[in-house]
Amino acid sequence: MTVNIKRLNASQNDFDSQLAALLAWDDSVDHQVNESVRHILHQVKTRGDQAVLEFTEKFDRLSVSSVAELEMSQGRLQQALKAIPEDQRVALEQAADRVRDYHERQNQKSWQYQDEDGTVLGQKVTPLDRAGLYVPGGKAAYPSSVLMNAIPAKVAGVGEVIMVVPTPDGVVNDLVLAAAAIAGVDRVFTVGGAQAVGALAYGTETIPAVDKIVGPGNIFVATAKREVFGTVGIDMIAGPSEILVICDGKTDPDWIAMDLFSQAEHDEQAQSILISPDADFLDAVEASINKLLPTMERADIIRTSMTDRAALIQVVDLSEAAKVSDRIAPEHLELSVEAPEALLDEIRHAGAIFMGRYTAEALGDYCAGPNHVLPTSGTARFSSPLGVYDFQKRSSIIGFSAKGADRMGRVASVLARGEGLTAHARSAEYRIQNDE
Structure with missing residues (x-):
């Protein structure tokens, strides 16, 4: 049974609405x-x-x-x-x-x-x-x-x-x-x-x-x-797993198809997206998907995920691919291109960024080193991978000298009285030294 994957083109007038429909995921709880x-x-x-x-x-x-x-x-x-x-x-x-x-x-x-x-x-x-x-x-x-x-x-x-x-x-x-x-x-x-x-x-x-x-x-x-x-x-309320691959059309289509499968096999709601300026390459990857799918142990899950939530998106060039990726803010982003460092400069929103053709997202899941707990559902716009900082908290330290309490107490007095908080003002004023 052939998998028909959604095709989008960033040049189409209705691309914005099509992309929004593709990304829509109901996270409301029953x-x-x-x-x-x-x-x-x-x-x-x-x-x-x-x-x-x-x-x-x-x-x-x-x-x-x-x-x-x-x-x-x-x-x-x-x-x-x-x-x-x-x-x-x-x-x-x-x-x-x-x-x-x-x-x-x-x-x-x-x-x-x-x-x-x-x-x-x-x-x-x-x-x-x-x-x-x-x-x-x-x-x-x-x-x-x-x-x-x-x-x-x-x-x-x-x-x-x-x-x-x-x-x-x-x-x-x-x-x-x-x-x-x-x-x-x-x-x-x-x-x-x-x-x-x-x-x-x-x-x-x-x-x-x-x-x-x-x-x-x-x-x-x-x-x-x-x-x-x-x-x-x-840590976070995680949605379905996601992968977005930007490819210049020069990576083996079988590699890209399997990279897309690596997230699709998680569950039926997982999302796999490929963006490329090369329409023939998108065709080649779709052919690889249909060739390789019967060999997968979790073929039924992958088929549902790819049919319902995957997409092949054609763009004018890699810069446009980066712009579309930033709108998606994917959990995992593969830059399967000749010069990933150059394209990296154009990326703002992604949970983890995998650089170059040899960097399979699966390596990040297990043993690369960076954390695989990543923001999903577009939350990479404002949140980060799990890390050491998530298990630390910060306390501010403030220790005024007599001279500092005098100088800043005058500032605090003016601001506190402006807010009508007299006790605040007088607390600061007690530490102000007389000018005599």
Whole structure:
């Protein structure tokens, strides 16, 4: 069955409306999901461990007498590390080393300076006390997500990283536990769903409350994260995965087709877009897509994604391609062109930018080093990849000398009285020295 992919041309009069329709994605949460999540969160908040046990039995078919039984010991994590095949262990360790090396370069330090009258100003950078990491379970196993979420937290200096992962029917994924061991996760609980998010946000008798929750999950997890935001910090509410490739027409069409597949295979809502000034190349890639699709294990998912949400967009030149890309603000952007550095200067909005023909987006998902937790649904216009800075907070430091308090107290007095806040003004005026 041939896949017919949407064709757009940036020169067409209705291109703007066609592009808007292509990018439209309904992220509204079903009313029933909302109600269910709010009920679960309320139960966990008010009943703690007992609610967690009940929901774990209901949703994961796992019956235990205490939440303590749902905690994996450090010994169990090390056992998993020894149990996995050696090539997987080596690959995890190599990926972790690269992720750690990259993120160590992001680490921000506290700073101070002194102005001319001896006043000290600065910023104190402090890691969060405790971070929660949600890892999907069941059919999905994402050891790479463990590395990408836990390592920046540990590099930031977070005191304790708590991981939650559902184990439906008690089936444990050793690869995920091994990744937790390598990343230095402190505690692991086999709890999932909205109840896990609630436990991390509010704390229970056994599971400690955290300061921030990160990590991907299904619609119930995403909705729960949205609900608890404000009580705790969250990384983001992620939409479907996206890839946008800008190609000059000189890369092997099979390579580009497989790059588009690499995101389409995530789920039916994933979006894959190719932009090129070469119409014949767009035809060649479409032919490659139809040639290669039958060879894919997740062919049905890819076919639906490519049919419903993919597009081949023709532009006049690479500069126009960059402009269209910026309007999309993609999660992943491949610059599969002769001179990617030159085109990079024209790009403003993208979660991660993959430079040149040999840089497959898939490398970024696993082992390049930069984080694979990226802004989706156009939010790259104002947000950034997950990083060390997401696990640090900043406190302003202000220390006035007597001379500085005198000089700036006069400024504060005028402004405070202008706002009608007399106590503010007088508080500053007490520190003003007499002119006598």
